[in-house]
Amino acid sequence: MRTTVDVDGAPAGTEGKVILSNxxxxxxxxxxxxxxxxxxxxxxxxxxxxxxxxxxxxRQAKRAR
Known part of the structure; x- marks a missing residue:
């Protein structure tokens, strides 16, 4: 994942890894x-x-068309 906007503690463009999704x-x-x-x-x-x-x-978006 990569930030698209500045968030507190991570400027735009900072890469990271999802550790929890809910x-x-x-x-x-x-x-x-x-x-x-x-x-x-x-x-x-x-x-x-x-x-x-x-x-x-x-790929999923292409198949959905």
Whole structure:
């Protein structure tokens, strides 16, 4: 994952790893960033997938068309 906006403790573009995802109607994530900060309650407004996750989501979107 990568931040798309500045969040407290992680400037925009900081990469991290999702360590917890939860929610039903509102999917939110707790992310451990490479700078050592751990931030919770992040969602699609704050972070974006990168790497294999981004490729997987692109394939799913293509199939859904």
């Amino acid at each position: 929610g039903f109607n509102w999917l939110r994530y707790r992310v451990l960033f490479v700078n050592g900060n751990e931030i919770g309650d992040l969602d699609h407004r704050n972070i974006e997938p990168i790497g294999r996750s981004a490729k997987r989501l692109a």
